[in-house]
Amino acid sequence: MILIKDLKHHEGESVTLKGWLYNKRSSGKVKFLIMRDGTGLVQLIVFKGNVTPEVFETADSLGRETSFEITGNVKKEERAIGGYEVDVADLKVISESHDYPITPKEHGTEFLMDHRHLWLRSKRQWAIMRIRHRIVKAIRDFFDERDFTLFDPPIITPNAVEGTSTLFETEYFDLGSAYLTQSGQLYAEAGAMALNKVYTFGPTFRAEKSKTRRHLTEFWMVEPEVAFYDLNDDMDLAEEFLEYIVQSVLKDRAEELKILERDTSKLELVKRPFPRISYTEAVEILHKNGVDFEWGEDFGAPDETIISNQFDRPVMVHRYPAAVKAFYMKRDPENEKLALAVDVLAPEGYGEIIGGSQREDELDKLLERIKEHNLPKQYFEWYLDLRRYGSVPHAGFGLGLERTVTWICGIDHLRETIPFPRMIYRNTP
RNA sequence: UCCGCGAUAGCUCAAUGGUAGAGCAUUCGGCUGUUAACCGAAGGGUUGUAGGUUCGAGUCCUACUCGCGGAGCCA
CATH class of the missing domain: 2.40.50.140 (Nucleic acid-binding proteins)
Structure with missing residues (x-):
C-alpha cells in the first residue's frame, strides 16, 4: 500500500x-x-x-x-x-457511508462547527491542521536548538496568576478551590532560575465571556523565560522567533498556504528587524489618525489595527503604563509609571500575538505590587523565594498559538485553527 | 454584561399581509474524460417557541429560547 x-x-x-x-x-x-x-x-x-x-x-x-x-x-x-x-x-x-452531512456546497459556520469531527476531513481544514503542526514544530525546534529546556508547568493551580482574568474553578479534594491555569509563566520563572533558558508549551484556560473571532476559552500558549535577559534581549528573542516560524511555514507548507489562498508576499516580509515603538509613540500614531485616545489607557482591538497597519511586518510596542499591565512586570528605572513590557502586534490587523516583559526581580517591590493588587500573599511565597535566593534580571513572553496560526493562514476566525475549539457557547463535539 | 443582526426542506437561501419555492444533497433514469460535471424525473415543510392583531400571518406586534458579529477583557 x-x-x-x-x-x-x-x-x-x-x-x-x-x-x-x-x-x-x-x-x-x-x-x-x-x-x-x-x-x-x-x-x-x-x-x-x-x-x-x-x-x-x-x-x-x-x-x-x-x-x-x-x-x-x-x-x-x-x-x-x-x-x-x-x-x-x-x-x-x-x-459504507451514506448521506454524509457535509456536501461540496456552502454551509453555515454553525452547521460546520456542529460537525467539526467530520469537517476536519475537508481540504481547507486539512491545510490548516498541517500548518498548525508545522508551526508547533518550528516553535519546538527554535527553542530546542537554542539551549532551552522544555519545562511543563502545572495545569491545576491554587490561585490566579495575574488576578484579573476569570478562571475555571474546580473542587480539589480537601484543599478547597483550585483553578485551571491561565499561564505557566510564574512557574517558568522558577524553571529559568534552575535551567537558565526554559519554555513552557501547553493548553491554558480563560473563563472570560469573550465573544470575538480572537478568543477561545481553551488555547495553547508557548512561554519562553530566560535568566539574565532584559527587555531588549526579550524583544530580540521575540523577533528572531517569529521570523523563524513564518519562514519555516513558507518553506514547508507552500501547498497548504495555496489551498487557503494566502497572500504569501505579506509573509515573505516577516524578516528582522521589526519596528520597535514605545507605547507613547503608539499613542501619537493614534492621535495622528484622528483617534480620541488618552495616554494611560490600554489599546482596544481597533486601536491595535490602526497601529499595526502603519507597518508591513510585526510591530513591537514597548513600555506600557504600568497601571494597565500585570503586577510581576518590572518598572522602567527611567520612568516609574512605565512597565518594561512588550506586545507584538501581527500585521494585516491580526492584533496581539505576543505579550511579554522583563520581570520584577526585587523582593521589596514585588511585595509592594502583590499588596497593591490585593493578591493572596500566601500563594506567592514560593514565587517570592525566587527573589530571596539569588534573584537575577530575567524576562520572557507568551505567544498565543491559535492567533499565530490564524495570522499565518490568513483566515478570519481562530476557531478553525484548533481541532476542537472551546468557546463560550460551545464545548462540543 | 452591553450594542447590533438572525432563525423557512438534510444544507445554502427566496417568498407586496393572500395557494410555501429554487439550487445543492438523496432516490430513479441518461451520458466513455468529468473538474463543486451535466440533462430529465421523484420524494422531502408544525416557517425556533408561546401568545396577540387580522377575514387571512413565513411576513405585523409582545415575550422567550438559541445562534452569529462587535465592544469590554486578553494570547
Whole structure:
C-alpha cells in the first residue's frame, strides 16, 4: 500500500491505495472517483470495460466518505488533480457511508462547527491542521536548538496568576478551590532560575465571556523565560522567533498556504528587524489618525489595527503604563509609571500575538505590587523565594498559538485553527 | 454584561399581509474524460417557541429560547 502523496514516484506501476471517497462524477460507462487518504487527493478512473460488472456496480453505489481500497495502474494525467490518476483494476469497500452531512456546497459556520469531527476531513481544514503542526514544530525546534529546556508547568493551580482574568474553578479534594491555569509563566520563572533558558508549551484556560473571532476559552500558549535577559534581549528573542516560524511555514507548507489562498508576499516580509515603538509613540500614531485616545489607557482591538497597519511586518510596542499591565512586570528605572513590557502586534490587523516583559526581580517591590493588587500573599511565597535566593534580571513572553496560526493562514476566525475549539457557547463535539 | 443582526426542506437561501419555492444533497433514469460535471424525473415543510392583531400571518406586534458579529477583557 502507498500514500497518495507518493504517487508521483510510482508512475506506470500497479499500486494499492486505501482511503475515503471525497467526491464522485459519473459519465455513463466511466466513473471518476476522487479519493482522499489524509495525505492528498487523487482521481480514480473506473472504465466499464476494464473491471468486472460487480466492481463497476460497486463504484456506482459508493456514497461520499465511504472507506475503500483499490488496486490500479498509475499514469500521468494533466487533467487530473495532482497531475496523476489511477486506472482502477479492482475495488473493495471497507465500510459504507451514506448521506454524509457535509456536501461540496456552502454551509453555515454553525452547521460546520456542529460537525467539526467530520469537517476536519475537508481540504481547507486539512491545510490548516498541517500548518498548525508545522508551526508547533518550528516553535519546538527554535527553542530546542537554542539551549532551552522544555519545562511543563502545572495545569491545576491554587490561585490566579495575574488576578484579573476569570478562571475555571474546580473542587480539589480537601484543599478547597483550585483553578485551571491561565499561564505557566510564574512557574517558568522558577524553571529559568534552575535551567537558565526554559519554555513552557501547553493548553491554558480563560473563563472570560469573550465573544470575538480572537478568543477561545481553551488555547495553547508557548512561554519562553530566560535568566539574565532584559527587555531588549526579550524583544530580540521575540523577533528572531517569529521570523523563524513564518519562514519555516513558507518553506514547508507552500501547498497548504495555496489551498487557503494566502497572500504569501505579506509573509515573505516577516524578516528582522521589526519596528520597535514605545507605547507613547503608539499613542501619537493614534492621535495622528484622528483617534480620541488618552495616554494611560490600554489599546482596544481597533486601536491595535490602526497601529499595526502603519507597518508591513510585526510591530513591537514597548513600555506600557504600568497601571494597565500585570503586577510581576518590572518598572522602567527611567520612568516609574512605565512597565518594561512588550506586545507584538501581527500585521494585516491580526492584533496581539505576543505579550511579554522583563520581570520584577526585587523582593521589596514585588511585595509592594502583590499588596497593591490585593493578591493572596500566601500563594506567592514560593514565587517570592525566587527573589530571596539569588534573584537575577530575567524576562520572557507568551505567544498565543491559535492567533499565530490564524495570522499565518490568513483566515478570519481562530476557531478553525484548533481541532476542537472551546468557546463560550460551545464545548462540543 | 452591553450594542447590533438572525432563525423557512438534510444544507445554502427566496417568498407586496393572500395557494410555501429554487439550487445543492438523496432516490430513479441518461451520458466513455468529468473538474463543486451535466440533462430529465421523484420524494422531502408544525416557517425556533408561546401568545396577540387580522377575514387571512413565513411576513405585523409582545415575550422567550438559541445562534452569529462587535465592544469590554486578553494570547
